[in-house]
Amino acid sequence: MTESVRQMGALMRKEFLLEWRQRYALNGMLLYIVSAVFVCYLSFSARRGQLTPIVWNALFWIILLFTAINAIAKSFVQERAGRQLYYYTLASPQQIVLSKILYNTVLMLALAFLGFGVYAFVLGNPVKDVPLYLVALVLGAIGFSVSLTLVSGIASKAENPSTLMAVLSFPTILPLLLELLKISKNALDGLDRSVSWKEVGTVLAIDVIVLVLSLLLFPFLWRS
Amino acid sequence: MQRTPFFKSSLLALLLLSQQVMAQQPVTSGVEMADQLRADGKIWVVVAVIAAIFAGIVVYLIRLDRQIGKLEKEVNEKKSENSLRF
Amino acid sequence: MKNIWWKVLAVVIMTYVIFWGLLGPVPRQPILNESIRNVSFHVPLWFAMIILLVTSVIYSVRYLRKGRMDDDLIAVEFANTAILFGVLGCLTGAIWANFTWGDPWPNDPKLNSVAVGMLMYMAYLILRGSFDDEQRRARISAVYNIFVFAVFIPLIFILPRMTDSLHPGNGGNPAFGKYDMDNNLRMVLYPGVIGLTLIGVWITQLRVRLRRVKVAMDE
Numbered sequence: 430m431t432e433s434v435r436q437m438g439a440l441m442r443k444e445f446l447l448e449w450r451q452r453y454a455l456n457g458m459l460l461y462i463v464s465a466v467f468v469c470y471l472s473f474s475a476r477r478g479q480l481t482p483i484v485w486n487a488l489f490w491i492i493l494l495f496t497a498i499n500a501i502a503k504s505f506v507q508e509r510a511g512r513q514l515y516y517y518t519l520a521s522p523q524q525i526v527l528s529k530i531l532y533n534t535v536l537m538l539a540l541a542f543l544g545f546g547v548y549a550f551v552l553g554n555p556v557k558d559v560p561l562y563l564v565a566l567v568l569g570a571i572g573f574s575v576s577l578t579l580v581s582g583i584a585s586k587a588e589n590p591s592t593l594m595a596v597l598s599f600p601t602i603l604p605l606l607l608e609l610l611k612i613s614k615n616a617l618d619g620l621d622r623s624v625s626w627k628e629v630g631t632v633l634a635i636d637v638i639v640l641v642l643s644l645l646l647f648p649f650l651w652r653s
Numbered sequence: 654m655q656r657t658p659f660f661k662s663s664l665l666a667l668l669l670l671s672q673q674v675m676a677q678q679p680v681t682s683g684v685e686m687a688d689q690l691r692a693d694g695k696i697w698v699v700v701a702v703i704a705a706i707f708a709g710i711v712v713y714l715i716r717l718d719r720q721i722g723k724l725e726k727e728v729n730e731k732k733s734e735n736s737l738r739f
Numbered sequence: 740m741k742n743i744w745w746k747v748l749a750v751v752i753m754t755y756v757i758f759w760g761l762l763g764p765v766p767r768q769p770i771l772n773e774s775i776r777n778v779s780f781h782v783p784l785w786f787a788m789i790i791l792l793v794t795s796v797i798y799s800v801r802y803l804r805k806g807r808m809d810d811d812l813i814a815v816e817f818a819n820t821a822i823l824f825g826v827l828g829c830l831t832g833a834i835w836a837n838f839t840w841g842d843p844w845p846n847d848p849k850l851n852s853v854a855v856g857m858l859m860y861m862a863y864l865i866l867r868g869s870f871d872d873e874q875r876r877a878r879i880s881a882v883y884n885i886f887v888f889a890v891f892i893p894l895i896f897i898l899p900r901m902t903d904s905l906h907p908g909n910g911g912n913p914a915f916g917k918y919d920m921d922n923n924l925r926m927v928l929y930p931g932v933i934g935l936t937l938i939g940v941w942i943t944q945l946r947v948r949l950r951r952v953k954v955a956m957d958e
Binding site: 579580583586587588589593596597599600601603604634635638639642646649650652 | 856
């Protein structure tokens with residue numbers, strides 16, 4: 430047990446190191462979300478606080494969704510076959526997928542909070558219950574990274590991964606996105622928190638289902 | 654096909670049964686239904702059309718089934734020939 | 740044509756459903772009026788689709804465990820037939836909704852979930868198209884099939900129940916059997932489910948056999 434935890438720690442460290450070495454990719458993701466927010470701001474040519482809450486909310490989550498797909502798509506696509514073979518001899522597939530998921534979660538959390546900050550800065554912040562909105566962000570980051578990691582693993586095995594990544598992930602992420610939209614809308618309107626517990630529960634349940642599936646199914650992907 | 658008599662008799666039984674039940678349908682609750690259509694017997698036109706469509710689909714499926722069956726036989730024979738030769 | 744009995748059964752049951760669904764007694768409901776008869780034709784499509792999808796997933800799991808190409812072939816064909824039924828269900832639902840709810844595509848959670856589900860399975864077919872190597876295609880699409888099914892089931896059964904929906908059984912509406920189902924309707928609905936499922940299995944079986952013949956010809 431402790432052994433496998435240590436191995437996972439090593440794998441995580443390798444992910445961060447790799448990312449740090451290729452800083453342009455990380456910076457690219459950060460710039461991606463900032464410029465996406467700015468493009469939206471300009472194309473609505475909205476001054477602060479002019480978007481209705483529904484549009485404000487939906488727009489933010491769509492930006493986040495695209496960022497997530499772009500960020501997570503590269504977690505498997507970028508790695509070369511030789512290096513994958515090398516991991517194969519080192520660690521079990523479960524450890525690899527868990528470390529990828531954890532790494533992607535951290536990445537998504539950073540992107541989501543940065544995105545929220547910039548978005549609220551340029552387009553105004555109508556959120557009445559900020560802590561609940563942040564909870565929605567955290568849940569979203571976890572959910573996106575868990576389900577997109579598996580999809581990215583699937584897509585990376587096919588011929589043209591980038592298109593396939595979008596096609597495969599949009600429908601599968603939609604249930605999660607709908608629930609998140611509901612929670613964040615409740616937070617936006619400052620509704621009583623007891624209203625949102627049911628949705629929070631559903632999101633957590635979906636996360637757990639997808640996580641368990643990833644652990645079960647990833648070994649089959651890895652072998653090919 | 655060998656199953657037609659059974660098929661026909663079951664259909665006949667159904668027709669007879671449905672006539673009886675339709676006569677007993679209650680008209681009390683005041684919700685408008687197509688009672689006149691039923692009374693005129695025009696509903697049979699609809700039933701006949703749909704049944705014809707379904708029959709057509711079934712005939713098509715059966716023909717397809719047979720053709721594939723023939724293909725399967727041919728392929729199996731060829732296979733056994735090949736295995737004899739080698 | 741060996742083992743023909745279940746095909747006969749399918750035809751007999753479906754004939755019964757067509758006749759009895761149109762002619763048998765139905766409950767009198769305001770708004771729905773005579774269109775309640777659609778219950779015996781539209782609803783079984785969905786039940787049959789779910790049953791076919793479950794079968795497809797079972798074969799995918801079997802492929803992953805045993806690695807026989809034949810299982811993969813069966814899994815795809817079941818998914819294909821299920822997609823056919825799903826599209827038909829969407830079409831018939833749109834026609835019915837246009838008359839009773841006044842809109843062919845009302846913004847209803849169940850409809851949207853099903854549309855998303857269809858998208859997922861289309862993506863499954865696209866994924867299959869993008870591989871050259873057969874073994875690889877089989878393994879990875881089996882993984883995706885299982886994954887999609889696990890997302891699809893909560894999408895279609897749990898989420899619509901939590902929001903307001905026009906469909907019975909959702910969003911606090913009483914489920915089937917409470918107000919617009921009665922025993923007369925059930926007598927047609929359940930046979931309809933069995934009959935359509937059998938028809939679906941028949942179509943699937945034909946396509947599977949055709950594919951097997953093709954595979955044998957290639958060898």
